[in-house]
Amino acid sequence: MSKAISQVPIATNEPVRNYKPSSQEVKSLISTYRKMWKEKLEIPMIIDGKKITTKEKIRLQSPQDHHHDLGFYYAGNTEHIDRAISTALAAKERWNALGWEQRVAIFLKAAELIAGPYRDKLNAATMIAQSKNVHQAEIDSACEFTDFLRFNAEFMTEIYAEQPISDNGIWNRIEYRPLEGFCFAVTPFNFTAISGNLPACMAMMGNVVVWKPSDKQIYSAHVIMEIFSEAGLPDGVINMIFTDGRETAKRVLSHPDFAGLHFTGSTKVFQEMWKQIGNNIHKYKSYPRIVGETGGKDFVMAHSSANAEAVATGLVRGAFEYQGQKCSAASRAYIPESLWKEIKKIMKSQIDSIKVGSPEDPVNFVNAVIDKNSFEKCIGYIERAKKSEEAEVIIGGKYDDKKGWFIYPTVIKCTDPTYESMVEEIFGPILSVYVYKDKDWKETLKLVDKSTSYSLTGSIFARDRYAIEEAFKALENASGNFYINDKPTGAVVGQQPFGGGRTSGTNDKAGSKMNLLRWVSARSIKETFVSPKDYKYPYLG
Ligand code: NAD
Secondary structure, three states, X not given: OOOOOOOOOXXXXXXXXXXXXXXXXXXXXXXXXXXXXXXXXXXXXXXXXXXXXXXXXXXXXXXXXXXXXXXXXEOOOHHHHHHHHHHHHHHHHHHHHOOHHHHHHHHHHHHHHHHOOOHHHHHHHHHHHHOOOHXXXXXXXHHHHHHHHHHHHHHHHXXXXXXXXXXXXXEEEEEEEEXXXXXXXXXXXXXXXXXXXXXXXXXXXXXXXXXXXXXXXXXXXXXXXXXXXXXXXXXXXXXXXXXXXXXXXXHHXXXXXXXXXXXXXOHHHHHHHHHHHHHOHHHOOOOOEEEEEXXXXXXXXXXXXXXXXXXXXXXXXXXXXXXXXXXXXXXXXXXXXXXXXXXXXXXXXXXXXXXXXXXXXXOOOEOOOOOHHHHHHHHHHHHHHHHOOOEEEEEOOOEEOOOXXXXXXXXXXXXXXXXXXXXXXXXXXXXXXXXXXXXXXXXHHHHHHHOOOEEOEEEEEOOOHHHHHHHHHHOOOOOOEEEEOOOOOOOOOOOOOEXXXXXXXXXXXXOOHHHHHHHEEEEEEEXXXXXXXXXXXXXXX
C-alpha cells in the first residue's frame, strides 16, 4: 500500500500527427497497413489472460474489400460468458487490494504504448477493420484513446482527493470503493477509443470487467488486449468475449453479482438492456449503475448572419468524415433561404473534389461503410428520396458494392422538415437539408429542438450575437454537446466532455470525472479521536 500522496503526470492531449503526403509518418503507417492486410488472422477471446479458441470460426471482413480474406475470429457461447463472469469475480479481491498507483501505472503505460510503439499497429487495424482513413484512425485510436487513459488517471486522483471537511477532534474521510460484483462493457464498432475506454475506465477505478466488443471491431479490440497485457494488466481483470450480444446480455444481466453496465451503441439495444435490468432488479445484490451513450440525429442550424463558407465546410466535414458513422455526425441542417444558394454551391464544389475509396490510399476522404446492412440501409434512404415528393437528392446519390461498401457523399433537400431522413438516425454519409424562410428563424429553432427524440450534438452558425444567444437558450436541451460556429463532431477528451441526453444517452460524459464517479461507491468514514464517556449532553444539566 502507498506511503505517499502521489500525483499522476499532468495529462495533456496527444498531438495529432498530420500525415502529410510523402512524410515518414504516412509511409510508416501505410506500410504497416499493407503488411497487416496480408496476414491471416486467428483472433481468440481472452479470458483470465488466456487465449480461448473454439470450433466456431467466423470470417473477418474489411469494409473496403469484402472479397479479401483477413482470417477469422473464434466465437464463444454461453459457457464462455459464464467463464468470463466467474473469472472476473475471482480476480476481484487481488485487483481491489492493489495500491491505486500500481493500478493507474498500468493504464498510463498502456497510453504510452499506444502513442509510441503500437501507434501504427492500432491505427492500421482500425483502418482495415473499420475503414477509417489515416486521419480518422489517428484522431480515434491513437489520440483519443491515449487521451482517455491519461486524463482518466488524472480525474481518478481528483476524485480520490475530494474529501469532506473535518471538525475539531474528528477526522472525516471518503473512500471510493469499486462496485461490488463485476461490470459489463458493451462497445460499438465505430470508435476504437470508445471500445478500449469503456472497460479500461471501469478497471482503472478498481472494477473487474466482462467486455463484449462489436463483432465488427474485433481486430482493433484484439490489439487493445495485446497492449493491456504488455502494460501489465493482471489476468482476469478485463475478459474479452466474442459472443452473441442478446445471449450475452441475457446471461450477464441476470447474474446476482452484476454491478454496472457501460454501454455505447444504438438506442434500441440500450433500451432493451435497461428493460432487462429492470426485470431482474430483485436478483441483484446491489442496484447496478447504468451508463449508456446511444444514437443521435445531430443538427446544424445556420442563421442568416452566418458565414456561408464556414457553414458549408462544417457540413461537409461534419456529415461525411468517417462516412457519417460518428454518433455526432451532422445529419440534418436548417439553412436560411438567403444563404442557401451560396452554401449549396460551396458544398457542391467541395463534395465534387472528395475522393471515395480504400483508406490504404490517404487521398480518399470517404471510405466504406461498415457492412452490407449499413450499405443497404443507406441505399434505402437514397432510393426512397429519389422517388419522394418531399425530398430530392441534390448531390451524390451514388453507391458501389463491387469491391467494398461504398456510398458516395449524398445531400437530400427536404421540403418537409419531418421527412424520414431529417428525423431518423441513418449512420451513413447522407445529409438532409431543410431550407427555411429567414423570417421563420424562431419557429425553426423550435423545429430543431422538437423534431427528433435525440439530443446528442448540434451546432449553431451565426455572426449575430443576439441570434447566438437566442439559439443557445432555445436549444438548451437539444444537445449534450453544443457547438458555436463549428462542426458538431470531433470532441476532444479533457476539452469537450462528450455525451447526450433524451434518447441519446445517460449523459455521463465519457472521459470526464462525471463518468468515473459512476464506477465507484463512496464510503464515508468518521473517526472520533476522544470518544464521549457519558450519554448526557450539556443541555441535560
Ligand atoms: P449496436 O447497438 O448495433 O451495437 C453496440 C453493441 O451492442 C455491440 O457490441 C453489439 O454486438 C451489441 N448488441 C447488439 N445487439 C444487442 C442486443 N440485442 N443485446 C445486447 N447487446 C447487443 O451499435 P453499433 O452499430 O455498433 O454502433 C452504432 C450506434 O452507436 C449508433 O446508434 C451510434 O449513434 C451509437 N454511438 C453512440 C455514441 C455516443 O457517444 N453517444 C458513440 C458511438 C456510437
